[in-house]
Amino acid sequence: xxxxxxxxxxxxxxxxxxxxxxxxxxxxxxxxxxxxxxxxxxxxxxxxxxxxxxxxxxxxxxxxxxxxxxxxxxxxxxxxxxxxxxxxxxxxxxxxxxxxxxxxxxxxxxxxxxxxxxxxxxxxxxxxxxxxxxxxxxxxxxxxxxxxxxxxxxxxxxxxxxxxxxxxxxxxxxxxxxxxxxxxxxxxxxxxxxxxxxxxxxxxxxxxxxxxxxxxxxxxxxxxxxxxxxxxxxxxxxxxxxxxxxxxxxxxxxx
Amino acid sequence: xxxxxxxxxxxxxxxxxxxxxxxxxxxxxxxxxxxxxxxxxxxxxxxxxxxxxxxxxxxxxxxxxxxxxxxxxxxxxxxxxxxxxxxxxxxxxxxxxxxxxxxxxxxxxxxxxxxxxxxxxxxxxxxxxxxxxxxxxxxxxxxxxxxxxxxxxxxxxxxxxxxxxxxxxxxxxxxxxxxxxxxxxxxxxxxxxxxxxxxxxxxxxxxxxxxxxxxxxxxxxxxxxxxxxxxxxxxxxxxxxxxxxxxxxxxxxxxxxxxxxxxxxxxxxxxxxxxxxxxxxxxxxxxxxxxxxxxxxxxxxxxxxxxxxxxxxxxxxxxxxxxxxxxxxxxxxxxxxxxxxxxxxxxxxxxxxxxxxxxxxxxxxxxxxxxxxxxxxxxxxxxxxxxxxxxxxxxxxxxxxxxxxxxxxxxxxxxxxxxxxxxxxxxxxxxxxxxxxxxxxxxxxxxxxxxxxxxxxxxxxxxxxxxxxxxxxxxxxxxxxxxxxxxxxxxxxxxxxxxxxxxxxxxxxxxxxxxxxxxxxxxxxxxxxxxxxxxxxxxxxxxxxxxxxxxxxxxxxxxxxxxxxxxxxxxxxxxxxxxxxxxxxxxxxxxxxxxxxxxxxxxxxxxxxxxxxxxxxxxxxxxxxxxxxxxxxxxxxxxx
Ligand SMILES: Cc1cc2nc3c(=O)[nH]c(=O)nc-3n(C[C@H](O)[C@H](O)[C@H](O)COP(=O)(O)OP(=O)(O)OC[C@H]3O[C@@H](n4cnc5c(N)ncnc54)[C@H](O)[C@@H]3O)c2cc1C
Numbered sequence: 001x002x003x004x005x006x007x008x009x010x011x012x013x014x015x016x017x018x019x020x021x022x023x024x025x026x027x028x029x030x031x032x033x034x035x036x037x038x039x040x041x042x043x044x045x046x047x048x049x050x051x052x053x054x055x056x057x058x059x060x061x062x063x064x065x066x067x068x069x070x071x072x073x074x075x076x077x078x079x080x081x082x083x084x085x086x087x088x089x090x091x092x093x094x095x096x097x098x099x100x101x102x103x104x105x106x107x108x109x110x111x112x113x114x115x116x117x118x119x120x121x122x123x124x125x126x127x128x129x130x131x132x133x134x135x136x137x138x139x140x141x142x143x144x145x146x147x148x149x150x151x152x153x154x155x156x157x158x159x160x161x162x163x164x165x166x167x168x169x170x171x172x173x174x175x176x177x178x179x180x181x182x183x184x185x186x187x188x189x190x191x192x193x194x195x196x197x198x199x200x201x202x203x204x205x206x207x208x209x210x211x212x213x214x215x216x217x218x219x220x221x222x223x224x225x226x227x228x229x230x231x232x233x234x235x236x237x238x239x240x241x242x243x244x245x246x247x248x249x250x251x252x253x254x255x
Numbered sequence: 256x257x258x259x260x261x262x263x264x265x266x267x268x269x270x271x272x273x274x275x276x277x278x279x280x281x282x283x284x285x286x287x288x289x290x291x292x293x294x295x296x297x298x299x300x301x302x303x304x305x306x307x308x309x310x311x312x313x314x315x316x317x318x319x320x321x322x323x324x325x326x327x328x329x330x331x332x333x334x335x336x337x338x339x340x341x342x343x344x345x346x347x348x349x350x351x352x353x354x355x356x357x358x359x360x361x362x363x364x365x366x367x368x369x370x371x372x373x374x375x376x377x378x379x380x381x382x383x384x385x386x387x388x389x390x391x392x393x394x395x396x397x398x399x400x401x402x403x404x405x406x407x408x409x410x411x412x413x414x415x416x417x418x419x420x421x422x423x424x425x426x427x428x429x430x431x432x433x434x435x436x437x438x439x440x441x442x443x444x445x446x447x448x449x450x451x452x453x454x455x456x457x458x459x460x461x462x463x464x465x466x467x468x469x470x471x472x473x474x475x476x477x478x479x480x481x482x483x484x485x486x487x488x489x490x491x492x493x494x495x496x497x498x499x500x501x502x503x504x505x506x507x508x509x510x511x512x513x514x515x516x517x518x519x520x521x522x523x524x525x526x527x528x529x530x531x532x533x534x535x536x537x538x539x540x541x542x543x544x545x546x547x548x549x550x551x552x553x554x555x556x557x558x559x560x561x562x563x564x565x566x567x568x569x570x571x572x573x574x575x576x577x578x579x580x581x582x583x584x585x586x587x588x589x590x591x592x593x594x595x596x597x598x599x600x601x602x603x604x605x606x607x608x609x610x611x612x613x614x615x616x617x618x619x620x621x622x623x624x625x626x627x628x629x630x631x632x633x634x635x636x637x638x639x640x641x642x643x644x645x646x647x648x649x650x651x652x653x654x655x656x657x658x659x660x661x662x663x664x665x666x667x668x669x670x671x672x673x674x675x676x677x678x679x680x681x682x683x684x685x686x687x688x689x690x691x692x693x694x695x696x697x698x699x700x701x702x703x704x705x706x707x708x709x710x711x712x713x714x715x716x717x718x719x720x721x722x723x724x725x726x727x728x729x730x731x732x733x734x735x736x737x738x739x740x741x742x743x744x745x746x747x748x749x750x751x752x753x754x755x756x757x758x759x760x761x762x763x764x765x766x767x768x769x770x771x772x773x774x775x776x777x778x779x780x781x782x783x784x785x786x787x788x789x790x791x792x793x794x795x796x797x798x799x800x801x802x803x804x805x806x807x808x809x810x811x812x813x814x815x816x817x818x819x820x821x822x823x824x825x826x827x828x829x830x831x832x833x834x835x836x837x838x839x840x841x842x843x844x845x846x847x848x849x850x851x852x853x854x855x856x857x858x859x860x861x862x863x864x865x866x867x868x869x870x871x872x873x874x875x876x877x878x879x880x881x882x883x884x885x886x887x888x889x890x891x892x893x894x895x
Contacts, residue, residue: 016806063497093643128428133429138304138710140386144341149397
């Protein structure tokens, strides 16, 4: 069961957004396999502080896999080796004594490094403000049970809505595309009856904002592999279809 | 000086107070709304819903959050659900029943008028969220499903798998981002509020530090809204997100805002027990699990057998035994204290004997594993990821952990603190839950405050300042406040002590948990007062904060937050010591019934204690707001 192991970490250190970064090697000794990956980094940081060195900057908040704040490239994989698991939920029991672990920030030009392992993901918020909502002013909503939503539709919309906005899909993609994020956000709303009124406008606006920030999708499928919520790539196909329809419909509406 | 505290509760019958008051409050016409600047600190359910609604109304809103995106606020982590008195299940629910359950659940230490309003607008929240596309669970006919939660005998909890907070926050966040696009809301992420700025006795702005560049900035407005969450991280280990802290509220407190009932903290019964001392936080298993899981420990002390080897006769389903009417669904404080009692007796389970079982084998036998998976799949997965054990096969182990803080900044009926122009929403205020919060009611309260209360009440305040510009942020009050923040930052970096901020935070947490935790007594609280002060003194002398002020520096961020937690912890101890009764989450060992239940003293303590800051090292002054109960009868809570 619980054991203590030694790890060798190769960690990306970068003092600020405009400075060069480099890998630094740290020995993480005597780590319990019951520790989470981030608790292991906490321990390393405590030891660094004791030694008078600045701790490694990495971000996390809920440590329950839901806030989407954490996110590290661990041995080249977004969120590390365990499928369907955010970095904060990864435990040291997934590693072996003597392992060498490379830890990097998300690598994507739209996610500039702020310091060490922390990146700026505001481009994802920009996609949402472009149309990732249903226009309903506070107080104007009808009774919640007025519009029944077939259970299956609701469930599928939920599968998309489960996205935690961590950006692993972008980090994993060879083109740094944000298709899986955008498609999940789109399909959550596009599938529901409440989301129909703005469906075509939303689709066009979000997709085009995405394209302004991110690379384009060439169907590698790495995003689905990396997604801690295992959001299926099918949503991308769906969103693409919606986008083509949107282009036609929006032209008609404009005409 | 503050006289007797007046909550400005409107006259009239309970049922009509809010409707009548909405009519009597002054309005700001749409053209004039554009001339008012409002700062909203916080982008959780309370802050995001408030900012979006104010933006829709046409106010000029500025949202400040230390998160990198508004969507990451701690609200995202709420699992179980949100209450709404819809009575869709036709099981006898009503606004009055939700009101009654909340007052009773809060052990008669909350304000009737506020709680009634909360229950009243709860139904609108469900409508609003559904219209935004929040994917609440549905039945086969396509209508909304409900579950029951602790402290209630009706099914009024709406839920979205185990991710209700996430989905509700995404709804509020999407509404917020719509306003950002519309230009009514200006969003500042990674901005931490470190000072409240006052002028002529009114709140006129805040000072922030940009967490990336370190720049200290002044923000001026006609009103300031704090929606900055709770202070559960004073215990270090809690179910709160790691960054949760009390700084925004505390800095306002130091500027004169009263802090009410700090000793009312909630311990959640169903968390995964700690496994070692590197533990960085505790994970909650939603209390909805208590609908189907049965809680038990072995009958005898130090029973060495595995759970599957212990026959039914040798098990003690202690909640079902003691509380036949509510069984495993008793309120949180009752469930938590009973778990502590059996563990203290030496009947705890797991490698460190620090838990009780939460067993699904009967439910799986009855409904099948698929039904259980559909209801709780993601919680089961989460449990397995953390512990390495499969709860479909082995009972979960759970133990109470700090989860929620009922105390907070004092606010009146309009959610304004005693400082004019300073409004406080969500978990940051003390308002609606009395001494104990019912499950699924925090999400409800945050959204009620933000969507349906503040947008009305803030106009009533602003109406007085029509035609007055917000203060120039170059005024001396702002400059002085900026200087204060800059000096504070420099001070942390200059100490050069020997221990990290986290080290002191952990040590503080142990003291608070031991002495101001699930059960409290005079000796312990007095000890807490002196030990916290001593440790705090050492902290200021010996903490080590490396690096510089003009970069992303996480130790520096934490240094100020932990300093505020130290001061808060002392106030908690003082508040707990003065409240010579047991109520809700505040259990004083000296005050209990023969059966070990909380014993209130309504004669002496049916009031809110609101503390006034008197400066570091000086005892705070205790003010009272008397609570009048006109619609419910004060009884001893009984869940038998
Ligand atoms: C694990 C867990 C599960 C829960 N489950 C449920 C549930 O099922 N049902 C339920 O009703 N309740 C639940 N709760 C409680 C509920 O989630 C919280 O009480 C509620 O979400 C708090 O919302 P809030 O908007 O008040 O604050 P928060 O969501 O905590 O937001 C605080 C905001 O303030 C900002 N902030 C704070 N300080 C500063 C500062 N100094 N400067 C700038 N910004 C600042 C933060 O960045 C953040 O945006 C749960 C809580 C936990 C911990």
